[in-house]
Amino acid sequence: MRIKNFKLEEYFAKYEFNVEYSLCSSDCESFSVDELLTLEKESIDDLKKVWLGYTESTGNPLLREKISQIYSNINPEEVIVFSGAEEAIFVLMNVLLNKDDHLIVQYPAYQSLYEIATAIGCKVTKWLMDEEKHWELNLQFLESSITSSTKCIVVNFPHNPSGFLPTKDFYKKLINIAQEHNIYLLSDEVYKFLEYVKADRLPSACDLYDKSCSIGVMSKSYGLAGLRIGWLATRDKALYKKIASFKNYTTICNSALSEFFAILALRNRNKILKRNLEIINRNLILLDSFFNKYDKIFAWIKPRAGSIAFPRLLIGDTVEDFCLGLLKEKSVLLMPSTNYEYGNRHFRIGFGRKNMPEALQKLEEYLKEQYKEYL
Numbered sequence: 063m064r065i066k067n068f069k070l071e072e073y074f075a076k077y078e079f080n081v082e083y084s085l086c087s088s089d090c091e092s093f094s095v096d097e098l099l100t101l102e103k104e105s106i107d108d109l110k111k112v113w114l115g116y117t118e119s120t121g122n123p124l125l126r127e128k129i130s131q132i133y134s135n136i137n138p139e140e141v142i143v144f145s146g147a148e149e150a151i152f153v154l155m156n157v158l159l160n161k162d163d164h165l166i167v168q169y170p171a172y173q174s175l176y177e178i179a180t181a182i183g184c185k186v187t188k189w190l191m192d193e194e195k196h197w198e199l200n201l202q203f204l205e206s207s208i209t210s211s212t213k214c215i216v217v218n219f220p221h222n223p224s225g226f227l228p229t230k231d232f233y234k235k236l237i238n239i240a241q242e243h244n245i246y247l248l249s250d251e252v253y254k255f256l257e258y259v260k261a262d263r264l265p266s267a268c269d270l271y272d273k274s275c276s277i278g279v280m281s282k283s284y285g286l287a288g289l290r291i292g293w294l295a296t297r298d299k300a301l302y303k304k305i306a307s308f309k310n311y312t313t314i315c316n317s318a319l320s321e322f323f324a325i326l327a328l329r330n331r332n333k334i335l336k337r338n339l340e341i342i343n344r345n346l347i348l349l350d351s352f353f354n355k356y357d358k359i360f361a362w363i364k365p366r367a368g369s370i371a372f373p374r375l376l377i378g379d380t381v382e383d384f385c386l387g388l389l390k391e392k393s394v395l396l397m398p399s400t401n402y403e404y405g406n407r408h409f410r411i412g413f414g415r416k417n418m419p420e421a422l423q424k425l426e427e428y429l430k431e432q433y434k435e436y437l
């Protein structure tokens with residue numbers, strides 16, 4: 063397979079570990095091993111007993127059971143555990159898609175959601191979100207783009223990078239369209255459970271529609287990216303079998319230690335999610351007032367869920383120049399939209415980390431020093 067470079071991940075690899083503040087990360091504040099172990103009294107003793115042989119290829123049965131409980135209509139045998147959501151997407155696309163298949167992908171998007179299909183030789187239609195309408199998607203466009211070779215629709219709610227979340231009514235209609243046309247639905251749900259209003263939370267695609275795959279991960283909402291534990295849930299048994307078989311060519315099985323910590327975290331998921339949402343809510347109040355204050359410099363659409371947003375730079379320079387200047391002067395990292403192949407005006411900002419208020423202060427200093435004429 064020949065595949066284009068993953069721009070966003072390369073940008074992180076270049077800068078993330080050399081800056082003081084990452085103000086564009088999408089994962090919530092993480093935990094130390096010690097913090098996770100203090101969630102349960104006997105956990106250190108249990109940790110000592112973890113056997114470090116190969117593990118079950120589809121995932122530790124207890125972990126699959128814990129994951130299946132997140133859904134309302136999924137059995138443990140319908141869950142397969144991967145090394146992050148990234149491996150789940152890679153394997154699914156390789157199993158599902160053939161050259162010349164047609165795919166419709168919500169856009170802008172996390173690059174693997176369209177690049178793997180492109181590398182396989184699929185035709186990809188970008189389903190463009192409408193910034194003027196708070197990043198909404200048009201279902202008529204979707205329906206009119208479907209052809210006899212359309213194999214799959216790819217969506218990501220809550221959305222990376224805009225924080226967009228559609229209504230439940232929209233989501234129902236979307237699933238109906240996929241169902242009517244007998245098309246697969248890949249639903250990337252890695253930011254689920256970070257809705258600011260609980261009633262806005264969408265059901266999972268895999269609970270509603272047999273030809274769908276829901277993808278989840280410990281990295282984002284739970285803040286445990288270092289575990290590299292993600293999963294795919296589907297009721298399509300034939301597809302599941304093929305996915306499980308392909309995994310023997312990628313990672314075979316998961317890390318036993320990571321599975322142990324993922325089980326521990328999922329047993330305490332309410333506590334973890336509550337802590338992360340508290341950080342997000344506190345940071346979002348600051349961001350809202352920051353962007354309202356500097357509305358001559360930025361266009362701000364408040365997200366509805368998740369730990370990231372996608373403001374637009376209104377003034378002169380390209381967003382790449384703006385971000386590189388901030389990085390050089392203040393050691394604060396923002397993610398320019400060029401890494402999403404989405405023009406040179408937007409940037410991703412992340413607010414799931416505890417130190418976001420300090421990073422935002424640095425950004426404000428930078429504006430005061432460099433963009434006085436706009437203040």
Ligand SMILES: Cc1ncc(COP(=O)(O)O)c(C=O)c1O
Binds near residue numbers: 281
């Ligand atoms: C929408 C989306 N899907 C998948 C992934 C991959 O997640 P992970 O790094 O945990 O494998 C990311 C990571 O940024 C993402 O934003």
